[in-house]
Amino acid sequence: GIQVEQSPPDLILQEGANSTLRCNFSDSVNNLQWFHQNPWGQLINLFYIPSGTKQNGRLSATTVATERYSLLYISSSQTTDSGVYFCAVERMAAGNKLTFGGGTRVLVKP
Amino acid sequence: DTAVSQTPKYLVTQMGNDKSIKCEQNLGHDTMYWYKQDSKKFLKIMFSYNNKELIINETVPNRFSPKSPDKAHLNLHINSLELGDSAVYFCASSQTVGYGYTFGSGTRLTVV
Numbered sequence: 001g002i003q004v005e006q007s008p009p010d011l012i013l014q015e016g017a018n019s020t021l022r023c024n025f026s027d028s029v030n031n032l033q034w035f036h037q038n039p040w041g042q043l044i045n046l047f048y049i050p051s052g053t054k055q056n057g058r059l060s061a062t063t064v065a066t067e068r069y070s071l072l073y074i075s076s077s078q079t080t081d082s083g084v085y086f087c088a089v090e091r092m093a094a095g096n097k098l099t100f101g102g103g104t105r106v107l108v109k110p
Numbered sequence: 111d112t113a114v115s116q117t118p119k120y121l122v123t124q125m126g127n128d129k130s131i132k133c134e135q136n137l138g139h140d141t142m143y144w145y146k147q148d149s150k151k152f153l154k155i156m157f158s159y160n161n162k163e164l165i166i167n168e169t170v171p172n173r174f175s176p177k178s179p180d181k182a183h184l185n186l187h188i189n190s191l192e193l194g195d196s197a198v199y200f201c202a203s204s205q206t207v208g209y210g211y212t213f214g215s216g217t218r219l220t221v222v
Contacts, residue, residue, distance in 0.1 A: 033210050037151070041198060041216050048210035084151055088211075095166055096141055096204070098211055100153040 002027045002091050006101035013077045013108045021072040021104045023087030031090035032063050033098065034072050038083045046072070046085075077108045113137070116201045116214035123191055124222055131186045131217045133201030139212070140205060141165070142184035144176060147198040147216070156199075159184055191221045 003026040013019055025032075034046040047054050047061040049070065054061055058077075063070040074081055084105050088098040116133040123129050135142060143166075144156040158166040159178040173189045188195060201214040 031210065035213070041218070043200060043213040043216070045210055045212065086153065088153075096158055096160065097143070097155045097166055097168075098145075098202075099155075103151055105151075 002029070002089060002099050004087060004089055004099055004101035006085075006087050006104050008104060009102065011104055011106045013074075013081075013106065015077060015079060015108055015110050017077050017108075018073070018075045019077060019106070021074070021085055021087075021106075023070040023072070023101055025068050025070075025087075025089050027068070027091055028065065029089040030092045031098070032070055033088050034061055034070070035086040035088065036081075036083050037086065037103075043086070074106075077106075079108045079110055082106055082108045114201055114203050114212050114214040116199075116217055118217060119215065120218050120220075122220045122222065125191055125193060127191050128187065128189045129191060129219070130188070131199055131201075131219075133184045133186070133214060135182055135201075135203040135212070137203055137212060138205075139203035140181060141203060142178065142181070143202040143204075143211070144184065144186050145200040145202060145213075147200060149197070153200070157184075157186075188219075191219075193221050195219060196221045 005024045036044045051065040058075045060073045084103040087101045114135045141160045143158045157176045162178045178184045198216045204211045
């Protein structure tokens with residue numbers, strides 16, 4: 001099946017810092033999403049981004065489908081950005097399912 | 111509110127018991143899923159249903175039985191619960207290709 005690798009596994013930031021999270025995937029995909037799992041366990045959909053670039057406030061994401069990677073940028077980080085960030089991909093030839101990466105655990109310190 | 115809602119949010123039960131988790135979506139999506147998140151936060155698909163038909167069963171023990179009475183509901187029944195079943199179970203839904211997945215808020219199952 002398709003492999004999804006996220007880096008770094010852990011990230012500690014000072015409030016106000018910028019950071020980049022990376023997601024590499026092993027095959028072509030039809031769907032790629034970024035999720036934030038907050039400390040209460042909720043999975044919040046950040047971006048649906050199988051290709052191109054999107055921005056939402058302080059967050060933006062870029063997927064380069066031909067090179068099989070996606071990047072999530074967090075600018076001016078806040079303590080509420082803490083949690084685990086997941087990249088997940090779907091490859092229709094493999095059936096309707098999202099395959100998740102292992103996540104990047106982010107801690108933003110005040 | 112349009113959403114995927116699952117109940118209960120927390121479930122603590124003894125080994126050997128049978129329990130159910132319910133999921134409902136009002137997004138008009140055709141496909142619904144159950145995902146399991148283990149203690150290391152890894153998320154893995156268990157089942158998917160499209161218009162009430164089972165599409166994916168990812169080698170889940172047959173103690174787990176999903177049921178979809180209609181395309182807006184997907185319930186998960188677990189028989190003879192074991193300690194290793196302790197996890198967070200997420201329900202999700204999606205439309206056809208070109209749209210993202212929406213997840214419920216999760217059910218934290220603890221087997222004691």
